[in-house]
Amino acid sequence: MNYWLMKVEPDTYSIDDLARDGVYAWDGVRNYQARNFMRDAMRVGDKVLFYASNAKPSGVVGLAKIASVPRADPTQFDQSSHYFDQKATTEKPRWVLVDVAFVKKFAPPVTLAEIKLDPTLAGMLLVRPGQRLSIQSVTKKHYEHIVQLA
């Protein structure tokens, strides 16, 4: 069992959208480290902290879980997509996605400000200055502590 934090801006996709849809194909990841997590390390059933970035306030807004094995992200082949990648081919896809399923919405969210103030969470990648990776690995301890704070 692995634990993850996955970032998305609320304008792009929100926890309410996920609550409505049930499952979401997490497309648009265009960072190799984040892609490698999805491609190589994620397993169905892994637990996910759903993080809203550029939000008011930013923070963990709920829980989700990994609901599929990785597959090619179709937006890389779609010329009309913002995520189109000229160098990707269907024979050799460059980017993958996984399905993410809704588990729970936090009300209220666990804000970034709270996370920064909590000594138990001091080691989280999220609170490292300049850390922008959109998919991060999270320890079981940190995951469970955030669930407790919610």
Add this chain to the structure above:
DNA sequence: GCCAACGTTGGC
């Protein structure tokens, strides 16, 4: 809207 951090690109 600002700006620091950092990943990617491309010339050499």
Add this chain to the structure above:
DNA sequence: GCCAACGTTGGC
């Protein structure tokens, strides 16, 4: 393979 330029992220 170096590294400067450029683009993006994301908190504030």
